[in-house]
Amino acid sequence: MSELEEFRTDVRAWLEENCPEEMRDGDITAEAQCWGGRQWEFQSEARKIWFERALSKGYTVPSWPKEYGGAGLSADEAKILDEERQAINARKPLSNFGISMLGPALLAYGTHEQKAQHLNGIARGEIRWCQGYSEPGAGSDLASLKTKCEDKGDHWLINGQKIWTSNADISDWIFCLVRTDFDAPKHQGITFILIDMASEGISVKPIVLISGHSPFCETFFDDVKVPKNYGEGNLSVVGEVNRGWDVAKNLLVHERGMLGTMSPLRGTTGPENLGSFAAEHIGHDSAGRLDDPALRQRIAQAQLDNWAYNLTVERMTDEANAGNGLGAKSSMLKYAASELTKRGTELRMDIEGTAAATIGADGIEYGSLANSWLYNRAYSILGGTTEVQLNIISKRVLGLPSQ
């Protein structure tokens, strides 16, 4: 038996023995996942047990080095673990922007001290991170951001505002892009900095969306003092001062990869079970076809596109593991995933007709179909709009010229 096959056998046995039955309910909504952080409380004993057992094996962040809380798995091993986990329909033990976005950037750009503190904190689910990128005047044109960061000797002084900060109200730390040089060309005066959300001068205000609910917030910085050194050589700035754009770009690639591969394309918000859903609501005609030919065609098309998309995620992952990195192609996944996700809920709304457009006396119910349908409009805007992704594909994948 090859080493990988042996690993698969071991992993399968470990999962079988350690994943509680209640945690084998597969793809659950983002809200129901385990996010960790100072404010986190496990809703059930099973969730706690599953998290702790995974943690003891380094399986909350399987591919990270052991010294930073991971299991040190190779890309092939991590893929096997993921496949075996999905095979028994087990939940991810921990989800976090720290795992999917900050972690990879720290692994690439962080010092040993930064990694030792922050990566371990993420792996253990102790710290929940949020992302401070967009500003009211810096959306698609992110590099024009203006949050001011001044050098005050032993600390940085920060003033400004971030927007669309997901879950800022329940996060513990923020990784932030700030301007340290207002005179340099816009990409060259940006610094990537890590800030404790408990710092004095930070305030957070949730944003109400068309869906009535959202994880998004505005985050305000009023004379926030950030130490240059959190102690023992653990600096607040990642990478070099004024070179934060390099870190940000690296992280955005991971963010797009994550947005491209995260769960909305499976389960209730994806198009996978739309056919049976439609059959229940609409019924069949005498030939056994869905009794609405146009809707039937749209559903079939969405499902085929979704299937081709899932296969593309699989193929690109396999190519990356074989040494051909995804690079700017992550923009293709992000573009396709967000458009497909919108299509899935649009179809569901059309299938349910006026019933789905009916809301309760207290407004749009959280978790309702109308809620997802409205919220999903944001998928092709956040993390770089569809149009920004198409610009990136044009220039960085196809090499088309700039004007």
Add this chain to the structure above:
Amino acid sequence: MPLILNEEQEMLQDAANGFLKEKAPVAAFRKVRDNKPADGFCRELWSEMAEMGWAGIIVDETHGGSGFGYVGAGVLAEQMGRNLTASPFFSTSVLGATAIQKYGTTKQKDENLAAISSGQMLFALAVDEGPRHNPSRITFSAKPAGNGFVLSGTKTFVADGHVADKLIIAARTSGAEGDPDGITLFLVDADAPEIERERTPMVDSRNAANISVDGLEVTGDDILGELDGGYAALEGILSAGRAVLSAEMSGSAQQVFGITTDYLKEREQFGQKIGSFQGLQHRAAHLATEIEMMKSAVLKSLKDLDQDFENAGMTCSLAKAKTGQVAQLATKEAIQMHGGIGVTDEYDVGLYFKRVHVAQQMFGDAGFHSDRWAKNSGF
């Protein structure tokens, strides 16, 4: 099993790319089109392909084949699609070889597979009876007579039908038109006097023929697969055909898209490269994304045929549906983005447009396959 080519398949791809660029580029296809040889393809080229093991690409080594399976066949077809290579590869080495290898008796295998692998014998599959693909709507009759059957009926759009040495005919032995049960496949000599073959020139300048059969007597030994149960075999052969045809269309789409992006980088109007205009960039980027989706569907269908042939039908439909749409979009955009020269005969993009249209019609277009998917999914 990772969804990528292995080392051996990559080597096959490199070899095919090198050979076809040299021996069978688009210019060679133009020559066949313009000189109108009776065969509709170049026999010398076909012999060379056979020598390299391409004619028997899916045939087992025990029967003289090279045993590369469907991924190997798809790798070759993709390169042929890039070069618009015309040859009997599809009808003989994919359809014919699949029919015999998967459903033939030992005797049928012994008599035919080596001749396929050596490139000596050409095959054609006669399924459709009207202009739109519909494999269960078969009225071509096979009536019991004496120890055998008498075949009568007509078939349309039989690829390579006029050059084939052997025909595989889907005929009705029982049941009514539209009924999947009651279909039987017969393997017959194409030059029997009861068979009339009329070549039908197609817009893509490839080979096809209408075939009419009038009172051809055959025996039970000429049945390929099961009596009245031929539909399952037909589905298997069609699945293989759909997947490999998708690989060919994928090659055409990728090639024509490459030609188009090159043009966008070089053509200047209003004092700048037209590829710098966002109106074109976004369309190109959308198409590039769709091409990635198409490639994944095609590779998956080929891998499924190799790993679990009986259950590969739906992935083959996915591949055919997706490539039908994406390859058509790629060829349409190629013409539009080239502007005036895109609609000239001198420029190659129009040739891709025409070939993709015919390939999309063959064995079901995107609409046929999404309908098939919906039916199979119970809605």
